[in-house]
Amino acid sequence: MKFCRFNHDRIGVVRGDLIHDVTSLFDRQLSWPTAPGDTIIAQLPAVHAAGMDIANMPTVALTDVRLESPVANPNKIIGAPVNYHAHIAEANADSEINSGRTYTTLKAYGLFLKANSSLIGPQDDISLAFADRRTDHEVELVVVIGKTARHVSRDDAFGYIAGYTVGLDMTVRGQEVPSYRKSPDGYCVLGPWLVTPDEIENPDKLKLSLTVNGENRQSANTDLLILGVARLIEYASAVYTLYPGDIIMTGTPAGVGPVQAGDVIEASVENVGSLRISVIPAQSTVVGSE
């Protein structure tokens, strides 16, 4: 099932060229304090398992809506740095990427968090945070957590997944900590929708690719992930409690490179989907004067 969010928080199932509006199947009445995580994603596995009467839901043409990030309110956005050997090699060979660091293994570096406020949908624009800094594209397979997870073993990890989506982990190159450089508004793009696990036979064997203005920049397969999906969930849940709607960006393959205002990025993951998004100029060059 392709689950989406559209037109100011409507909830949909995508079938072909149509979206079936299934908003009425979800409880949107929130009590305070709300449980951590995304309350709609928390309901998704049970609603899906109960069987949706999708055919009787109102429909709208996919081309007539504005798609939003399939997750509205993650408790956190987790990133896996240097999770492909070829990306480690290119990073170590390019001083603009490594800024003086030498990357060895993912576990030497750990994980990083991106600000939740960086999250945008597939039909937004990426507004550059700085007019004069290198900002790179990173296409990634994204895992969305479906139920609360803590100390989950790799053997049990697939039971905690709500679905998969396409992600862009936009990154300013430089010496600041990743939580700063990867967190400007708009630097986490998700979309176009969430594909439930029953449609993805093996997330560790999916082609992923990225073009800029139609030119190939990244082309790889998740079978090259150093820590695959299950091991990433094990690794992340060993330190963080994962909540429904939490986002795990699994890492980018080789081919990262800078983007500029006016560029159009197209990012795809096999059997998941594609998103096409524009890069627009920095809104201000005034950043944190002393």
Ligand code: MN
């Ligand atoms: Mn990344």
